[in-house]
Amino acid sequence: MKNYKTKRITGKVIYHIFTFLFAFIMIYPLLWMVMGSFKDTTEIFKSAQKLLPSSFDFTNYKIGWQGFAGYTFAIFFKNSLIIAGLSTIGAVISSSIVAFGFARCNFKFKSLWFGCMLVAMMLPFQVIMIPQYILFNKMGWVGTYLPIIVPQFFGQGFFIFLNIQFIKGIPIDLDEAAYMDGCSIYKIFVQIILPLIKPALVTSAIFSFMWRWDDFLAALLYLSDPLKYPVSYALKMFADPTAGSDWGAMFAMATLSLLPIFFIFLTMQKYLVEGIASTGIKG
Template identity: 50%
Template sequence: MAKSKKIVTKTLFHVLIILFGLVMIYPVLWMIFGSFKNNREILNNSMQLLPNIWRPENYSTGWKGFGEITFSTFFANSFFVTAIATLACTISSALIAYALARVKFKGRKFWFVCMISTLMLPSQVVMIPQYIIFQKLNLVNTYVPLILPFFFGQAFFIYMMMQFIAGLPKELDEAAIIDGCSKYTIFTRIIFPLISPALITTVIIQFYWKWDDFLGPLIYLSRPEKYTASLAIKMFADASSTTDYGAMFAMSTLSLVPVFLIFLFFNRYLMEGISTTGMKD
């Protein structure tokens, strides 16, 4: 009797959790199915999830973009900016994390505090002068302002990698020195390969952030052929007086595809990364 009661509560628990999960992802499902509907269905029939008639042509309409520029340009732009920023951020953050976590140099504490304090600095404070500086250098409407800051590490990832490096036994370094490694080759041969899970996590999270970034492109890019996908989708929604919602959702859905693919394949790294940065020790 007790056992069957336990099974009932357990099933109930799972059903509730699944139902709640459905509610959570319903907006996403609604967008995906919406990308196959026409305006009338989207605007007047929002209670219905599945389209009456599937309209895959929304994707080709949407792909045409606006002002003679197609979404192949916008997605290529996004990939370019995201790939360089992500790579630069990952490598520079690893170098910095090694210095701050493993090398006992003068001023280490000071630079560590500086690094942590940038975590809490609202970007609005530096956004305006940065814009003015880039404008004076004639770099507005190029990708330099969107990419260059990432060559100098990002506090969030430096901190995460430091946690990771702190977990590696010091004896590894000592053994390497006996084997004739310098402090430099310790980094390239030992630390860098060993923190690869943290590197992968950094790549994933930085990819997401940069791919989604809207404020940066909004400020710096005004020529449509330079637009990234996130900016282009917003402009697509505004471009004509009557928005084609189906096509807009089609492009929105496509813009989330890379995000979902990475999520599907690298889920474990993502979860670990988020948990380690949140921990105090």
């Protein structure tokens, strides 16, 4: 009995040691960047193998926040919040409506449209990037936030599929009982379905905000005015191949750009885990 307990304890210790080491290896590049934000640019590469700085200096944060060409990073953070916030609202609302239609409504060619949605979900962005740019350019949207924000108001395949799985897990008897009480299909969606799929909605909101906040390619394609740059694109301005790049300031602003995502994951972790875990057992 003692040998069994000893082996069990030893196994747990070994497991936790390897888990900690693996987690440290995975998070080390992030820690290196955060610690690099407190180093001088010359120190970053002279002592690249050294994680901790010789002294914690906040100069990089002061220099980085000043931005470039008279535009501070307060402007870029505001732009990112506008893009990510509006895109998230549009994606969550539109995707839940479309998902309700697929899960609860019967209409012609339902299977065909559902298949088209799945195909669109699996297509990489690079496939539709050029046709989209040509379309938005003809519409006069290039140079504005419209090509980045407006498509989010027409449903996103992954979020639609996620919400469908949740709605299918809700007994249809609730809908029938609501019909008997005189509720319209709109009231059923707003008052019954939406509150019950809250984990899926929060999961969709987290992923949508994170993807739009980190989106560099869309800003590169459609935005040319520095006054409209989001944080993801503004960080690129610190890298200058023709002159010296201010890596310290770049690391400092990159560290600050992680704070909103970290805060969202910290506060919404319960709903995120519930949403992902429940999707696999419903439907």
